[in-house]
Amino acid sequence: MRASIFPTLLAFTTSTAFTAASDVSSTTWSDWDEMQSNLFESVKVVGAGHSFSAITLTDEKADEAGKSLLLNLDNYTGIISCDEPSDEGEVETTNCYVRAGTRLRDLNDMLESRGLAFINLGATAAQSVAGAISTSTHGTGREIGSISTAVRGLKIVDSNGDVITADSNENVDVYTHARTSMGAFGVIMEVTLNVVPIWKMKRTIFDMPLETLISNHDDLYKKYSRFQWSYIPYADPPTASVMIREDVDWDTSGVGCWDSTANVHVEAKLLDGSGGDAVQVDSSVCVDVSYKVLVDSYDRYLNRSLYTEMEMFVDVKHTIDVLKDFLAFQESVKDEHSESASLFCNMRYVAADDIPTSMMFRERCGGFFVHYDGGSDYDGRSGRVRALRQRVGGDRERVDPNGLFLNDYLRERIIKK
Numbered sequence: 336m337r338a339s340i341f342p343t344l345l346a347f348t349t350s351t352a353f354t355a356a357s358d359v360s361s362t363t364w365s366d367w368d369e370m371q372s373n374l375f376e377s378v379k380v381v382g383a384g385h386s387f388s389a390i391t392l393t394d395e396k397a398d399e400a401g402k403s404l405l406l407n408l409d410n411y412t413g414i415i416s417c418d419e420p421s422d423e424g425e426v427e428t429t430n431c432y433v434r435a436g437t438r439l440r441d442l443n444d445m446l447e448s449r450g451l452a453f454i455n456l457g458a459t460a461a462q463s464v465a466g467a468i469s470t471s472t473h474g475t476g477r478e479i480g481s482i483s484t485a486v487r488g489l490k491i492v493d494s495n496g497d498v499i500t501a502d503s504n505e506n507v508d509v510y511t512h513a514r515t516s517m518g519a520f521g522v523i524m525e526v527t528l529n530v531v532p533i534w535k536m537k538r539t540i541f542d543m544p545l546e547t548l549i550s551n552h553d554d555l556y557k558k559y560s561r562f563q564w565s566y567i568p569y570a571d572p573p574t575a576s577v578m579i580r581e582d583v584d585w586d587t588s589g590v591g592c593w594d595s596t597a598n599v600h601v602e603a604k605l606l607d608g609s610g611g612d613a614v615q616v617d618s619s620v621c622v623d624v625s626y627k628v629l630v631d632s633y634d635r636y637l638n639r640s641l642y643t644e645m646e647m648f649v650d651v652k653h654t655i656d657v658l659k660d661f662l663a664f665q666e667s668v669k670d671e672h673s674e675s676a677s678l679f680c681n682m683r684y685v686a687a688d689d690i691p692t693s694m695m696f697r698e699r700c701g702g703f704f705v706h707y708d709g710g711s712d713y714d715g716r717s718g719r720v721r722a723l724r725q726r727v728g729g730d731r732e733r734v735d736p737n738g739l740f741l742n743d744y745l746r747e748r749i750i751k752k
């Protein structure tokens with residue numbers, strides 16, 4: 336099938352330089368063939384542009400030759416339909432067919448109005464559906480995979496302009512890899528997402544000395560399936576902020592997680608009965624529907640300062656070794672640290688998956704990220720796509736024989752041996 340209907344909804348921008356706004360023009364094409372009559376040599380899709388690396392950028396050489404194209408699907412949004420619920424394992428789940436440009440924040444609302452929700456989300460919901468799955472966006476969850484693991488099917492426009500349906504029955508190799516597509520498998524136009532009935536959770540945040548976290552880490556990890564922690568490098572005394580999310584009954588009440596008072600501290604006792612020492616801590620507690628416990632509110636998102644982030648994924652059993660190594664590194668560069676630089680380190684846990692292009696392929700991971708306030712020229716060199724080299728199967732070339740959807744960032748990581 337040719338992609339003749341879909342591109343009428345695509346707005347795109349030709350760019351000679353992604354960051355040079357004055358060089359950018361915007362057009363909406365009505366036909367893939369008409370678009371490709373321009374003989375573009377580099378076509379990339381940008382979702383919400385929230386990736387910290389150069390993964391969305393068009394190829395520099397094609398930019399210079401005026402032969403690059405940056406597509407955006409902001410006009411192609413919404414839920415097309417949802418199936419009746421069915422049992423997948425022990426849980427009742429539902430498949431929803433979603434247009435790829437839909438922002439997760441809007442999708443959360445749309446799902447809630449149908450009594451549905453994502454099983455997990457990242458820290459914010461500003462991303463597009465296609466962008467979020469294309470980089471294995473994840474939250475924390477010992478037994479829960481990234482958002483890519485919720486994908487049950489994809490509709491993709493390949494570099495020929497043909498629409499490919501990819502799922503566990505059809506174009507299986509494309510489906511297997513393109514759930515975390517990195518933008519290298521064509522233009523994702525629709526995503527089938529597996530979602531669950533909306534439920535309620537309680538979120539508890541409390542501080543403890545970093546040393547206490549180190550000695551209690553394994554108990555916390557075992558006890559709480561949605562556990563994460565963070566610390567601010569060079570803070571004195573070294574302190575960990577621990578966040579726990581637990582399922583609660585639907586009629587549980589409490590301060591809502593998007594309420595301004597959600598960070599008020601109450602006293603609570605944690606770590607009891609799991610083999611760890613009981614620790615009395617001040618904590619902030621809120622209760623809400625699942626997605627509001629998982630992601631920030633729009634107001635909070637708008638109040639975020641610009642920051643840059645680099646995330647590493649390690650086998651979960653090395654979590655504390657990584658922290659200790661990083662603390663040693665931190666100490667070794669202490670003299671170079673400027674007090675005005677705002678740093679933040681965070682560890683979240685993600686279940687292993689079966690997606691060869693994912694950071695969690697066959698390995699339950701701790702994702703340790705370092706973020707610092709401000710923009711940068713950081714190119715994501717050590718970023719999340721690093722581990723992917725050689726895991727991209729031959730079907731990428733079938734979808735994109737001439738490398739139309741590659742860029743320098745991807746070539747370095749998935750092509751160069």
Ligand SMILES: Cc1cc2nc3c(=O)[nH]c(=O)nc-3n(C[C@H](O)[C@H](O)[C@H](O)COP(=O)(O)OP(=O)(O)OC[C@H]3O[C@@H](n4cnc5c(N)ncnc54)[C@H](O)[C@@H]3O)c2cc1C
Binds near residue numbers: 459461462472523639
């Ligand atoms: C404030 C903030 C909070 C974040 N929180 C988290 C978090 O908690 N957990 C986490 O894992 N990550 C997090 N991230 C990272 C973010 O989730 C990912 O970078 C995600 O890919 C961004 O989605 P996007 O829609 O902006 O995609 P983009 O950054 O625009 O694109 C990402 C990739 O998807 C491709 N792509 C986009 N749309 C399509 C399409 N239709 N077809 C084919 N390819 C496409 C692009 O080409 C690119 O390769 C955060 C980022 C920010 C800025």
